[in-house]
Amino acid sequence: MKSFLKKTTLLIAVLVPVFSSAQQDPQYSQYMFNPLSINPAYSGSRGVMNGALVYRNQWVSFPGAPNTQVLAINTPLRKGKVGVGFELVRDQIGPKNTVAGYASYAYRVPLGKGKLAFGLGAGFVNFRINWDQISYKDQQDYYAQLNAMSTTLPDFKFGVYFNNKKSYAGFSVTHLNTPNYGTLVIDTVITTASLRRHAFFTAGRAFALGSDFTFCPSIIARSVVSLTSASVDVNLNFRYKEVMWFGISARSEQSMVIMAQYAISEKFHVGYSYDMSLGRLRNYHSGSHEIMLGFNLNIFQSDIMSPRYF
Numbered sequence: 001m002k003s004f005l006k007k008t009t010l011l012i013a014v015l016v017p018v019f020s021s022a023q024q025d026p027q028y029s030q031y032m033f034n035p036l037s038i039n040p041a042y043s044g045s046r047g048v049m050n051g052a053l054v055y056r057n058q059w060v061s062f063p064g065a066p067n068t069q070v071l072a073i074n075t076p077l078r079k080g081k082v083g084v085g086f087e088l089v090r091d092q093i094g095p096k097n098t099v100a101g102y103a104s105y106a107y108r109v110p111l112g113k114g115k116l117a118f119g120l121g122a123g124f125v126n127f128r129i130n131w132d133q134i135s136y137k138d139q140q141d142y143y144a145q146l147n148a149m150s151t152t153l154p155d156f157k158f159g160v161y162f163n164n165k166k167s168y169a170g171f172s173v174t175h176l177n178t179p180n181y182g183t184l185v186i187d188t189v190i191t192t193a194s195l196r197r198h199a200f201f202t203a204g205r206a207f208a209l210g211s212d213f214t215f216c217p218s219i220i221a222r223s224v225v226s227l228t229s230a231s232v233d234v235n236l237n238f239r240y241k242e243v244m245w246f247g248i249s250a251r252s253e254q255s256m257v258i259m260a261q262y263a264i265s266e267k268f269h270v271g272y273s274y275d276m277s278l279g280r281l282r283n284y285h286s287g288s289h290e291i292m293l294g295f296n297l298n299i300f301q302s303d304i305m306s307p308r309y310f
Helices: 002-013
Strands: 049-057 067-076 082-093 096-111 114-130 148-163 167-174 180-186 189-194 198-205 207-209 213-224 231-240 244-251 255-263 268-277 288-297
Touching: 082 114, 096 148, 148 180, 231 255
Parallel strands: none
Antiparallel strands: 049 067, 049 288, 067 082, 082 096, 096 114, 114 148, 148 167, 167 198, 180 189, 198 213, 207 213, 213 231, 231 244, 244 255, 255 268, 268 288
């Protein structure tokens, strides 16, 4: 039992419970409305200051399930070639709490009928593991004597992003420096925990369906660079005038997502998505909820493309 508890504790608190395909980065269902959380090269691409406040409660009723909050803001500078952004993320999984902050810089160049951007994100990530929040059957266990452990490390990410009036495509890699946030010794075996590089590919396009409706399919593929497996979402979104979005996503890990978004005004919109598992995991939780509040502010009074689908 003692050996089993040690291994279980290590899995949960240090190596990080996996989202899918052993991913350590948070997973978002409404990624198409908050691309900065995936790709720093998105900064400034919309032509106006825009941002999102996201709350995600994953696997409701599952003990220690992921809970994530995000604040992301980006804007082009006055001349339009440079975009900057800021992102603050809090992600909690069981006894492990992660807080990260990033500043991003993107440089945009004309390419055909659109623009190609190269972006770099730099910041910090703080890991805090509360060993005392774990219930130990054997109170003499080594880990039962530990208190909270905390460390703060630098973190970097890079991306490229192309967009025009009706389409976009992007590729990014996070944790370029693979920060090492902990080392444990169990029975003379040394285990090092670090953030692995994660790769993301996104693409989407808008198709007009008459004067009122627009069909906006998109895709996202996520993968840990050192692994061969990947997670893929295929999304089918529909837009009604300038007021509503509604759609459905199919995820490769036997789950699906339904979502909707409503424009409160020209500047603010609110979105909601519900994830449901289709596999065995559905027996252990009641789905995942994600709420997003987004905004667009044309502080420089720039000539932006209209309508803007992404």
